[in-house]
Amino acid sequence: MSKDLLEILKDFELEKTENLANKLSRELFQKIFEYAKNLRKKNFKNKLYSCAILSIKTGNCKADCKFCSQSRLSKAKINIHPLLDWEDIEKALSWAQKNNIKRFSFVSSGISPTKEELKKISSFIEKAKIFFPSLKICASLGILKKDELKLLKDSGLDRYHNNLETSKEYYKYISSLPWEEKFKTICFAKEVGLEVCSGGIFGIGETLKDVISLAETIKEIADGVPINFLVPIKGTPFENKKPLNFLSGILILSILRLLLPDKNLLIAGGRQIVFKNENYLLASLVSGIMFGNYLTTQGKSLEEDKFLFYLFDII
Ligand code: SF4
Secondary structure: OHHHHHHHHHHHOOOEHHHHHHHOOHHHHHHHHHHHHHHHHHHHOOEEEEEEEEEEEEOOOOOOOOOOOOOOOOOOOOOOEOOOOHHHHHHHHHHHHHOOOOEEEEEEOOOOOOHHHHHHHHHHHHHHHHHOOOOEEEEEOOOOOHHHHHHHHHOOOOEEEOOOEOOHHHHOOOOOOOHHHHHHHHHHHHHOOOEEEOOEEEOOOOEHHHHHHHHHHHOOOOOEEEEEEOOOOOOOOOOOOOOOOHHHHHHHHHHHHHHOOOOEEEEOOOHHHHOOOOHHHHHOOOOEEEOOOOOOOOOOOHHHHHHHHHHOEEO
16 A cells, blocks of 8 residues: 555656645545554554754854755854853753653764864763763764764764755755765764664755655665754745745655655654644654754744653653
């Protein structure tokens, strides 16, 4: 059935995802949605993965990712800061642990960290593992070499994150970073024994074909798949793009669920823009939620999400 639906969707491959919901019949839309919900229920039962992130270094990035408020092209007003001190990181870890969040990721801006920064970050990871043993620690530090990832692994890191963002073919329209180097980074992470999180951003002008291609690339390698929806931030090259509407968001999540039935699809940036308060519906398709704030955009307050902690088994 899943295969049949994906086969039917092939006719729409060249449609941009922002138009796709209007092109499908209501009947087909419903079938895809129902089937995706059933797959989520079958593979994840009542479980919901939780995670939170902290931007340990913000802004001044030399890259030119058009969706990002931290890029060299961006004029967005953000709170730029160098690598944080342990005291600030400790506060955020303590917040996550207190609120029963299971994974915590250190995220830093920039194409790659300097040697000094990497050394400091590995010492943060060591401390986090000692003082917050209930948290799984992840890091998102850009493009790294194999020995650098090994250093992080030896410091106790559980998972490395690098979003491929979109298909290899479409990536050049959103950034001049070498997609192959990003791909190599997640392959190296796997090789040194780290788990891998890699997903994308949607609503950036991609077609269904790009979504399928991204899913095929990460299928074998990613343990978690973060899903972001574009938040058109003022001052970035994508400031005038329209955010995806609710139906398009539901459709993308449903299609991703068909393509990656047993992967932890984790909703992150753009949740509040595309899905507003429809969190229960959202959690019937995804299997993970990023709680708290994102890198430079505000998320939902944990109070608003509290009910998810009652309805789901948070893991
Ligand atoms: S997404 Fe990462 S690499 Fe790209 S501009 Fe933003 S901080 Fe830099």
